[in-house]
Amino acid sequence: MNDRIKNLVLGLVVVIGMTCAAVLVRHLDTLRPPPDPNAFDENLYLDGKMARRVSLGFNGLAADWYWMRSLQYVGKKVLNSDHPVPLDDLSSLNLKLLAPLLDTATTLDPQFLDPYEYAAIVLPAVNVDDAIRLTKKGIEANPNAWRLYHHLGYIYWQQHDYEAASEIYGRGAQIEGAPPWMEAMKAKMTADGGSRSTAREIYTRMYEQSTDEKVREMVHVRLLQLDSLDQRDGLRKLFAAYEARTGKCPSSWKEVEPVFRALRIAVDASGAPLDPSGAPYVMRPGACEVDLDPESKIPKK
Amino acid sequence: MESTAAITQTTTRIESRQGKLWRIAAIARNAFREAVRDRVLYNLVLFVLILTGASIFIGELSGGQERKVIVDLGLSAMLLFGVFIAIFVGVGLVYKEIERRTIYAVFSKPVGRGEFLVGKYLGLCLTLLVNVLVMGVGVSLALLYVSRGWDPLIPTIWPAVLLIYLELMLLTAIALLFSSFSSPALSALLTFMVFVIGHFSADLKTLSVSLGSSSARTLFTGLYYLLPNLANYSFITPAAHGRAPSVGFVVATGLYALVYIIVILSGATLVFSRRNFK
Numbered sequence: 001m002n003d004r005i006k007n008l009v010l011g012l013v014v015v016i017g018m019t020c021a022a023v024l025v026r027h028l029d030t031l032r033p034p035p036d037p038n039a040f041d042e043n044l045y046l047d048g049k050m051a052r053r054v055s056l057g058f059n060g061l062a063a064d065w066y067w068m069r070s071l072q073y074v075g076k077k078v079l080n081s082d083h084p085v086p087l088d089d090l091s092s093l094n095l096k097l098l099a100p101l102l103d104t105a106t107t108l109d110p111q112f113l114d115p116y117e118y119a120a121i122v123l124p125a126v127n128v129d130d131a132i133r134l135t136k137k138g139i140e141a142n143p144n145a146w147r148l149y150h151h152l153g154y155i156y157w158q159q160h161d162y163e164a165a166s167e168i169y170g171r172g173a174q175i176e177g178a179p180p181w182m183e184a185m186k187a188k189m190t191a192d193g194g195s196r197s198t199a200r201e202i203y204t205r206m207y208e209q210s211t212d213e214k215v216r217e218m219v220h221v222r223l224l225q226l227d228s229l230d231q232r233d234g235l236r237k238l239f240a241a242y243e244a245r246t247g248k249c250p251s252s253w254k255e256v257e258p259v260f261r262a263l264r265i266a267v268d269a270s271g272a273p274l275d276p277s278g279a280p281y282v283m284r285p286g287a288c289e290v291d292l293d294p295e296s297k298i299p300k301k
Numbered sequence: 302m303e304s305t306a307a308i309t310q311t312t313t314r315i316e317s318r319q320g321k322l323w324r325i326a327a328i329a330r331n332a333f334r335e336a337v338r339d340r341v342l343y344n345l346v347l348f349v350l351i352l353t354g355a356s357i358f359i360g361e362l363s364g365g366q367e368r369k370v371i372v373d374l375g376l377s378a379m380l381l382f383g384v385f386i387a388i389f390v391g392v393g394l395v396y397k398e399i400e401r402r403t404i405y406a407v408f409s410k411p412v413g414r415g416e417f418l419v420g421k422y423l424g425l426c427l428t429l430l431v432n433v434l435v436m437g438v439g440v441s442l443a444l445l446y447v448s449r450g451w452d453p454l455i456p457t458i459w460p461a462v463l464l465i466y467l468e469l470m471l472l473t474a475i476a477l478l479f480s481s482f483s484s485p486a487l488s489a490l491l492t493f494m495v496f497v498i499g500h501f502s503a504d505l506k507t508l509s510v511s512l513g514s515s516s517a518r519t520l521f522t523g524l525y526y527l528l529p530n531l532a533n534y535s536f537i538t539p540a541a542h543g544r545a546p547s548v549g550f551v552v553a554t555g556l557y558a559l560v561y562i563i564v565i566l567s568g569a570t571l572v573f574s575r576r577n578f579k
Contacts, residue, residue, distance in 0.1 A: 060372075
């Protein structure tokens with residue numbers, strides 16, 4: 001009986017003690033000052049080469065660790081941001097550790113393609129030189145990965161360096177297994193690099209090739225933006241025709257609504273046509289100009 | 302008459318060889334049973350927990366790289382747990398027998414010291430084999446779970462598992478060598494150092510080439526060839542990318558391990574034979 005009581009008391013001490021410890025930890029969490037969003041990120045202690053050396057054959061696992069750290073690093077900054085930021089324009093988040101983290105991950109495991117692809121999409125807005133350096137590093141370590149050529153071409157295209165983009169697409173097209181559109185992209189970059197149709201082609205291919213949900217989401221928004229740009233051009237043409245006919249720009253959507261109805265274009269209750277995200281376009285009355293609604297999910301730039 | 306004597310001699314030799322093998326097998330069986338009794342295989346429970354957790358949660362953290370992470374994590378845990386078993390159980394194999402004085406009972410029977418060491422070594426190797434096989438099956442099942450069916454990485458992890466096992470066999474032999482002449486704590490430390498240096502072998506070679514002094518060059522070249530080249534057994538990262546080593550490479554590393562193990566066990570027997578238990 002004594003033993004049973006002793007065991008019961010000891011068991012209770014363990015349970016109550018652990019509960020108290022958990023309560024204390026929660027209390028300590030509330031006492032700890034919140035992290036300073038303006039604080040500088042501490043530099044990495046190890047560079048890639050050193051990390052590889054000390055990983056003792058666990059370099060693959062260490063690379064996974066750095067890769068997940070990169071995602072957490074960006075994710076945390078996005079969550080702490082007071083405004084929504086698109087994946088391809090994170091320049092406002094001060095991501096100075098992202099390039100070293102991805103560099104370390106790829107030095108630990110040079111055949112790990114995802115960090116290179118992530119660098120090609122996210123880094124150009126942060127530091128384009130780092131983005132180019134990392135993607136080139138990926139190509140050097142994986143010369144048969146044609147997707148990396150596509151990503152490097154995308155970076156050059158963003159920088160309006162259509163000649164370099166064309167050359168990279170040409171090199172990628174020669175790789176065994178590369179899709180035929182790589183060769184077509186080479187020609188498109190040379191002839192028509194800055195056009196909307198080239199942008200649509202690039203984003204469509206990225207959407208088809210990417211397995212990352214975040215990247216696909218970002219690319220989808222860019223494709224919607226291109227649709228919206230086309231729609232706004234169409235609306236401007238409509239306004240021009242209206243002006244030519246009546247001698248003035250329309251002052252409300254109601255004036256041009258019959259045209260939308262005839263063309264079976266979706267409109268809201270006020271007669272305003274809807275952009276690809278479902279928000280109504282905003283007319284600048286008397287200016288023959290159309291803008292995106294402030295609430296629209298279509299990027300402004 | 303002469304031929305009858307020769308036949309008798311050959312038969313005796315065969316019987317003695319069979320007896321030797323039987324004795325080694327008996328010691329190995331006991332060493333395996335002892336490891337199981339010491340709950341060495343309980344590490345498998347921890348391994349299964351790690352893999353289950355990784356399979357369920359890692360997808361969200363790794364940005365869709367769960368298959369690669371599972372292979373990296375599973376095989377790295379296999380190596381890490383194996384190294385701990387090889388070191389901490391390996392260094393106690395002989396020491397425990399001496400400490401409990403059971404070694405006197407063993408050597409009062411017709412058992413050679415070499416047979417004793419080889420038997421103990423094979424017993425621990427059998428424990429490690431069970432360990433890596435169960436873990437390999439665990440990684441394969443985790444891959445089946447995350448891929449919701451057959452995964453092409455499954456066949457490519459097994460050559461890496463074999464290389465991990467060879468590395469563990471090497472390390473066990475080294476632990477046994479150290480434990481044949483020093484205390485368990487020191488043996489564990491020395492074995493761990495060999496494990497670390499064994500993964501730095503490429504640096505030793507680079508160092509030997511880049512050094513100016515010829516004596517230093519000779520020293521580092523000597524160390525490069527003397528210490529086990531464990532970096533050759535690291536095939537975890539390529540396995541996670543679906544790349545398997547060539548048959549020639551596996552055979553060569555297997556031969557290297559065999560030669561090295563024979564050398565180490567011979568050395569251990571040499572030291573152990575001279576040891577006085579009085």
